[in-house]
Amino acid sequence: MTMLDARSVHYSYEHGVQVLDDVDLRADSGEVVGLIGPNGSGKSTLIQVVFDLLAHQSGTLTIGGHPHTGAAAKHASLYLPSDDYLPQFLTGREYLEMVGHLYGIDLPDPTELFTRFGMQGRLDDLVEDYSHGMRKKTQLISALTTRRPLTVIDETLNGIDVGSLRLCENEIGRLRDEGGAVVLCTHDFALLERLADRIVFLDLGRVVVDAPVRALVDRHGSLATLVFDHLDSAAR
Ligand SMILES: Nc1ncnc2c1ncn2[C@@H]1O[C@H](COP(=O)(O)OP(=O)(O)OP(=O)(O)O)[C@@H](O)[C@H]1O
Numbered sequence: 298m299t300m301l302d303a304r305s306v307h308y309s310y311e312h313g314v315q316v317l318d319d320v321d322l323r324a325d326s327g328e329v330v331g332l333i334g335p336n337g338s339g340k341s342t343l344i345q346v347v348f349d350l351l352a353h354q355s356g357t358l359t360i361g362g363h364p365h366t367g368a369a370a371k372h373a374s375l376y377l378p379s380d381d382y383l384p385q386f387l388t389g390r391e392y393l394e395m396v397g398h399l400y401g402i403d404l405p406d407p408t409e410l411f412t413r414f415g416m417q418g419r420l421d422d423l424v425e426d427y428s429h430g431m432r433k434k435t436q437l438i439s440a441l442t443t444r445r446p447l448t449v450i451d452e453t454l455n456g457i458d459v460g461s462l463r464l465c466e467n468e469i470g471r472l473r474d475e476g477g478a479v480v481l482c483t484h485d486f487a488l489l490e491r492l493a494d495r496i497v498f499l500d501l502g503r504v505v506v507d508a509p510v511r512a513l514v515d516r517h518g519s520l521a522t523l524v525f526d527h528l529d530s531a532a533r
Contacts, residue, residue, distance in 0.1 A: 299325050299326075300373070303320065319356075328494045339502040377451060393439055414437075433457050450483075455485070466488065473494075498523070
């Protein structure tokens with residue numbers, strides 16, 4: 298089933314420059330899609346349009362078959378932003394409970410995940426005392442406990458230690474194996490070669506590649522080479 302279906306999306310910020318130009322982004326159940334592109338290519342803008350954080354201007358967007366602006370779409374999806382913002386006045390446990398309330402679900406006890414992510418004993422500390430990496434990991438734990446049909450992770454994996462990254466890879470793989478759709482926006486191409494099924498490569502607000510990872514690696518040798526070749530090419 299197609300969990301995310303964004304078609305012909307255009308977006309311009311107020312100054313009028315077009316940032317997204319006829320962009321399609323699809324993610325199916327049981328699929329990890331890697332969203333890549335140079336700085337400023339429009340990845341975060343696209344994700345924010347998908348999550349109705351920026352008002353959609355043209356194109357069609359559905360999540361789980363529902364219009365992306367409606368409650369059913371919002372209930373089916375979770376977005377982890379690139380920043381590490383969490384409410385400072387809550388503990389990690391309270392934050393996760395709040396996320397559970399927002400979705401109307403009882404989340405499993407996060408103690409074990411906190412321990413596995415190297416944060417044992419910190420669940421009842423205020424978020425304001427967490428390091429940057431701990432905040433990122435708390436955001437990730439919210440995704441791993443709410444287990445929405447669509448999870449979009451915008452550079453949330455940057456800045457976490459290598460052991461936690463390994464754990465995340467395994468857990469995102471498990472989400473996918475259980476039928477979840479995951480969109481992973483990252484500059485970590487090695488991670489995507491290990492984890493992603495398909496790559497969507499945005500450049501200057503347009504999709505320049507949408508293909509299975511295996512085929513791309515077979516053709517170019519690596520995702521990095523694919524990107525370098527494109528950036529050096531006259532086609533740009
Ligand atoms: N709030 C805003 N107002 C005006 N222009 C913006 C705004 N946010 C982003 N842009 C512009 O939109 C373009 C796309 O930015 P966006 O953040 O979507 O790119 P990105 O691919 O996510 O980049 P990065 O890899 O650096 O995170 C850039 O030219 C950026 O300057």
